[in-house]
Amino acid sequence: MSSESTQIHNIGYRKYDGPRLGRAYARRSLFSQSLRGAYGLGRSAKSKVLPMILFAVMCLPAAIMVAVAVATKAKDLPVDYTRYAIVLQAVISLFLAAQAPRTVSRDLRFKTVPLYFSRPIERGDYVLSKFAAMTSALFILTAAPLLVLYVGALLAKLDFTDQTTGFAQGLVSVALLSLLFSGIALVISAITPRRGFGIAAVIAVLTITYGAVSTVQAIAYEQGSTGAIAWLGLFSPITLIDGVQTAFLGATSAFPGGEGPSSGVGVVYVLVVLGLIAGCYGAMMRRYRKVGL
Amino acid sequence: MGRATTVDDVTVIATESLSKRFPRVTALDRLSMDIEPGVTGLVGSNGAGKSTLIKILLGLSPATEGSAAVLGLDVATSGGQIRERVGYMPEHDCLPPDVSATEFVVHMARMSGLPPTAARERTADTLRHVGLYEERYRPIGGYSTGMKQRVKLAQALVHDPQLVFLDEPTNGLDPVGRDEMLGLIRRVHTDFGISVLVTSHLLGELERTCDHVVVIDGGKLLRSSSTTDFTQTTATVAVEVTDTDEHPDGTGALREALSGRGIDTRTGGELPGAGHTILLTADGEETYDLVRDLVADLGLGLVRMEQRRHHIAEVFKDQHEARPEPGSERAAASAATAQQTGGGRDEQ
Numbered sequence: 182m183s184s185e186s187t188q189i190h191n192i193g194y195r196k197y198d199g200p201r202l203g204r205a206y207a208r209r210s211l212f213s214q215s216l217r218g219a220y221g222l223g224r225s226a227k228s229k230v231l232p233m234i235l236f237a238v239m240c241l242p243a244a245i246m247v248a249v250a251v252a253t254k255a256k257d258l259p260v261d262y263t264r265y266a267i268v269l270q271a272v273i274s275l276f277l278a279a280q281a282p283r284t285v286s287r288d289l290r291f292k293t294v295p296l297y298f299s300r301p302i303e304r305g306d307y308v309l310s311k312f313a314a315m316t317s318a319l320f321i322l323t324a325a326p327l328l329v330l331y332v333g334a335l336l337a338k339l340d341f342t343d344q345t346t347g348f349a350q351g352l353v354s355v356a357l358l359s360l361l362f363s364g365i366a367l368v369i370s371a372i373t374p375r376r377g378f379g380i381a382a383v384i385a386v387l388t389i390t391y392g393a394v395s396t397v398q399a400i401a402y403e404q405g406s407t408g409a410i411a412w413l414g415l416f417s418p419i420t421l422i423d424g425v426q427t428a429f430l431g432a433t434s435a436f437p438g439g440e441g442p443s444s445g446v447g448v449v450y451v452l453v454v455l456g457l458i459a460g461c462y463g464a465m466m467r468r469y470r471k472v473g474l
Numbered sequence: 475m476g477r478a479t480t481v482d483d484v485t486v487i488a489t490e491s492l493s494k495r496f497p498r499v500t501a502l503d504r505l506s507m508d509i510e511p512g513v514t515g516l517v518g519s520n521g522a523g524k525s526t527l528i529k530i531l532l533g534l535s536p537a538t539e540g541s542a543a544v545l546g547l548d549v550a551t552s553g554g555q556i557r558e559r560v561g562y563m564p565e566h567d568c569l570p571p572d573v574s575a576t577e578f579v580v581h582m583a584r585m586s587g588l589p590p591t592a593a594r595e596r597t598a599d600t601l602r603h604v605g606l607y608e609e610r611y612r613p614i615g616g617y618s619t620g621m622k623q624r625v626k627l628a629q630a631l632v633h634d635p636q637l638v639f640l641d642e643p644t645n646g647l648d649p650v651g652r653d654e655m656l657g658l659i660r661r662v663h664t665d666f667g668i669s670v671l672v673t674s675h676l677l678g679e680l681e682r683t684c685d686h687v688v689v690i691d692g693g694k695l696l697r698s699s700s701t702t703d704f705t706q707t708t709a710t711v712a713v714e715v716t717d718t719d720e721h722p723d724g725t726g727a728l729r730e731a732l733s734g735r736g737i738d739t740r741t742g743g744e745l746p747g748a749g750h751t752i753l754l755t756a757d758g759e760e761t762y763d764l765v766r767d768l769v770a771d772l773g774l775g776l777v778r779m780e781q782r783r784h785h786i787a788e789v790f791k792d793q794h795e796a797r798p799e800p801g802s803e804r805a806a807a808s809a810a811t812a813q814q815t816g817g818g819r820d821e822q
Contacts, residue, residue: 194603194665195599196634197596201588202587203587206584206589207584211585225572291570292568295568296562296568296582299534299562300582
């Protein structure tokens, strides 16, 4: 018994002469680890539950719509590709609120960040990997139901050109949405090392801004000042995406009265979206300058 | 590549009038030193500049003045290369509680650039070397402080660095855990061939573990020399004997006998029990023989006879004696007050 355990102790130290793959490899590893982590993969069964349920909830309506369209031999899908994410924005917010804090605040709370920065990986690599991982996770969540719709539409023998154009526009829209929402959620989560605060703050920012903007838009619509509606949409993330896709991606606006921005105002929308994404990235970089070693 | 292969012959860390100034404080003040391969202790009180020095050496914080090289690489320009070959164990907690040691160390190995398979193999090896076995599959949250320290050490060693920086590795450990950690640090150099820079504010620990000790205070180099210099075996011998019926004061009897042979003796100091210790200066083997014979002649029991070493702590004492500061007067004054109050208590 004891001789067995002493034998295990006595294995000598072995040097490592193999390859060291450096920064780019470390960045990719951190990206894939964070992306998998957003869906609870490679983690405990408990942490898979919520993201997987949300993923199913996101895809289920698409599957039902497809089934209905195929069964009733409909001429068109009941929902546009570009509209789908807007309709299911609550699910997207929940996913972000749950997974963005997990992606960044763990390392902050447990002070693991200095261990990264004492390695070849640098601040920019870390922020880039986390940002890309969260964006990809959100893109998978929002693009998967579109894929279900598209495949279903082709099975239902709907017009190929129409469906492909719509699907492509939808993908561009959710890609932009993923970048913008991830950026906002990550910055909020990175400010507080406490996960609970992060969750609450992300939900608050996404839903309160939307609630406020759509309420004021409704008032403006009632009072007949339709010109203001498009400008008001600049103040919440989801209406920003709505505005961009109304102006450039052939979507029908979800704004009151369908008063989406024209191409001219649409340019402002695109600039604001891109500015916000860049701003979030910059804010993350600033945040991690403080928490180094 | 070629530069790194000759590292055994050169200095591991070299700094040249390295200074780091913050708006309010000077963390490092013209620090110049050369550290050779081996285990080097970096001693200093809290705020002496130890952590700042490590940060600069990892290439994460630019020096205000002067230069530094780690493994022959300039910290100002080759930070990335340095960090690939160096390991770092921070002083504070840095482990997520909800993952296992294996998962965590594998991830950190990959962050150091190790391919997936190598990362897993090296993790298994390293965790075993630091003394973590079956528990490495359990979440870190359930580990004892000693086990957590081992995981922290493992993540610093997993990529087989040429040099590791260990920041206060014995912090929070009980005496047994402390000894085990110090033994492990010693092995990092002797068995693994990795040079070590270990910081501590406890001199006694480093005395036993290190080949070389660097003392910094207020960002200045106080002293840098090998531990054998620090704790040079002096010719001072401590002797302790028992009392017998014939000689009720055995210590006194032996001292008399020794002075009869022309050997000066003194008592061991003011510590409790030290009054029974006789200190004398040995001129060589003959002195030991003489003490032995005298003790035998007097019929006393010899409790112990040992060589006294200087403790590193005396370095600090020497320094303070060498440059009296305004603070020391205050210290003396407060000591006097303490004595007075102490005396007052006795009277009551």
